[in-house]
Amino acid sequence: MPLTGCGNQNADIQAEPSLQTVAVKTLNQTDFYAHKQFFSGNIRAANTTGVGFELSGKIKQLYVDSGDKVSAKQPLAQLDVSILLAQQQEVDASLLQNQADIDLARSTLNRSLELTNQGYISEQTLDEVKGQLNSLLARKKQLQASLSAINLNLEKSTLLAPFEGSVAERHQNLGGVVQLGSPVFTLIQSNTPQAFIGVPVEVARSFSTDQQVSVKVGKQTYTARIRGISGQLNPVTRTQEVRIALPKNAAVINGELAYLDYQQQIQQTGYWVPIAALTEGMRGLWNIYVIKPQEHAFIVQRRDVEIIYTDRDKAYIQGAISDKEQFVSQGLHKLVSGQLVNPQEHGHND
Structure with a gap:
């Protein structure tokens, strides 16, 4: 009696193909883009100023150095003023002598006026006494002007900051002789x-x-x-x-x-897309993948586009695309044109 084999029954049911899931975004048309x-x-x-003395002399003191903060009118450096002080004393003494001579001349003039009224002194002698007094008074003004100049030089012997700021550089050393106008410090003004x-x-x-x-x-x-x-x-x-x-x-x-x-703002119609959504095409163009519904799935289509402008990880494009179409935003290396896919919305495309 022949034996009958128990073979497996062939299934007639065909398995449905598994579609690749892709991340998609929606194209939003704009009329312009911001060109950065x-x-x-x-x-x-x-103000960045080289400050120096208005007269020459030897530096006696340096009160600040590079990097120091200074306020307006703050002393920065001091010249040796011993010669100026000696000149000041000399002029003071000359003024005292001059004042004594003026007092004597005035007394002589008063006596001469009395004697002239009595007829004892001629008009010529009286004029000579007046001339002597006027000469002494003029000498006094000259000495006072010299004293004012010395006092002014004493003031200018102290270098003051013209504004609030910081010392960028020191150009002179203690004991060095500086010439008129030579910079001692470079100052940089603060808060400006x-x-x-x-x-x-x-x-x-x-x-x-x-x-x-x-x-x-x-x-x-x-x-x-x-x-x-x-x-x-x-x-x-x-x-x-x-x-x-x-x-x-x-x-x-x-x-x-x-x-x-x-x-x-550049007035030009286009779309912003991630640079990752583009692949290099032919003749200087680029490609973007859009999806279109087909029966129970979506099919991938490749479109040619032109990059108008890029900003970091985004590109502004024009080409064979339309407003509100969906495009694949990432994972392009796994796709080919005509492939069926399962789209998944991946955020919004601004």
């Missing part, structure tokens, strides 16, 4: 930080005095105001210099780099 540009310059105090930034002519024309702008220094961004725009081009950079006042409490250093954040 950064222009560089540097920080300068309103300004940024000087060169911009193209067309950008400068869009600015106005007192306009509020954004300036970045280091890691800090400040809201500042334009105080002036140069009326001439820099012959090297072909830019106009814009002077921008930062807040008084801005923590900046003289010479530090500053960047002007300039934004301009």
Whole structure:
């Protein structure tokens, strides 16, 4: 009796294919994009001044040094004034002698007037006595002027800070002889930080005095105001210099780099998408993958687009795409055109 084998029964049920899940976003059309540009310059105090004595002499005292903070009218240095003091004493003595001579001349004049009235002294003699007194009075004014000049030089022998600030550099040493006008210190004024930034002519024309702008220094961004725009081009950079006042409490250093954040609206229709949603295409174009419904699934379609502008991880694009279409926002390396996928909304595309 033949044996009958017990074979497995073939299933007629075909398994449904597993569709790949992709993250998608929606395209939102806009009429313009903000074109961001950064222009560089540097920080300068309103006043950076080399201060020195208004007369020559030997430095007797230095009261401050590099890095010190100073207030307005604070003494910074002192010249040796021993010669001036000796001259002052000499003029004082001359004034005392002159005053004694004036007193004597006045007494002589009074007696001469009495004798003239009595007919004992001629008019010529009287005129000579008056001339002597006038000469002594003129000499007194001359001595007083000399004394005022000496006192003024004594005042100028103390170097005072012209404004509140800090000492950037000391140029002279104790005991050194300085010439008229030679700088002893370089001072940087406090609480007046300004940024000087060169911009193209067309950008400068869009600015106005007192306009509020954004300036970045280091890691800090400040809201500042334009105080002036140069009326001439820099012959090297072909830019106009814009002077921008930062807040008084801005923590900046003289010479530090500053960047002007300039934004301009460009009227051009397009779409913002993540750069990760684009792949390089042909002839300078780029590709984006959109999805379209097809029966019970969605099919991937490749579209050619052009990048108009980029901002960090975003791109502003135009091309064969439409408003409110959905596009694949990431994971493009796993996809091919015509592939069926299962879309999953992945946030909003601004």
